Amino acid sequence: MKQHQTNSNKVFAYLKNGIKQKVKTQKLPLVTFFLFIIVFICSFLWSNGPLPNVTVDYNLAKEEMYHCTLHRIIDGDTVVANCPLKNPKLVNIRIWGMDAPETNQIPWGEKATNALNRIFLMNKHDIITILIRDIDQYNRYVGQIFINNKEIDVGLQMVSEGFAVVYKQYNNDPQYLYHEDLAKSHKKGIWQHPGPQQNPAAWRKVNPF
Structure with missing residues (x-):
């Protein structure tokens, strides 16, 4: 973010100085000069990618169910979906009720992402059902995701x-807690060895993004 802002400041400073010079010398017609500016800006944005933190101005209602399609998986607990089917737009969905290791928690973040990929690939997910639960601090929708006609709760x-662990700050569903205890007792996934992967929220506090 900081690097992107620095580059942007340099570009606009350059353009500002350029405008002053062209106005003084009047060597270029006004229309030609502004065309030059537009081409320059487009070239800059193309090489540096889209501006960060671009959000879609689209509202999904809390406690409502939506039929969507999966666009892509970001990490072990976040996906991008096209919602709803009738008027699809890209929205970020933080999966409700659970918390997976972060990508930088090597190798557990990658393992969690792979596990989420596998769950979607092993089941029919042309249409997924999302129950919108909330909106988090990063302006992502928090949703409970179901596949196979709501037979499988992805979280x-x-x-x-x-x-993933049960996100007990927001979820006290007995079924989730029961299955977490089973995973612990059978030493599945993150429960194979003690470590910070067993508490992603605590890890994030000492490893801010």
Whole structure:
């Protein structure tokens, strides 16, 4: 973010100085000069990628169910979906009820992401059902995701396979807690060895993004 802002400041300073020079010398017609500016800005944005933190101005209602399609998986507990089917737009969905190791928690973050990929690939997920629960501090929708006509709760499946913990701050569902205890007792996934992967929230506090 900081590097992107520095580059942007340099570009706009350059343009500002350029405008002053062209106005003084009047060597270029006004239309030609502004065309030059537009091309320069487009070239800059193309080489540096889209601006960060771009959000979609689209509202999904809390406690409502939506039929969507999966666009891509970001990490072990976040996906991008097209919602709803009738008027699809890209939205970030933080999976409700569970917390997976972060990508930088090597190798557990990658393992959690792979596990989430596998859950979607092993089941029919052309259409997924999302129950919107909340909106988090990063402006992501928090949703409970179901596949196979609501037969499989994706978050619960991640907990059951041992690649996520129950996010007890927001979820006290007995079924989730039961399956977490089973995963612990069978030493599945993150429960194979003690470590910070067993408490991603605590790890984030000492390893801020």
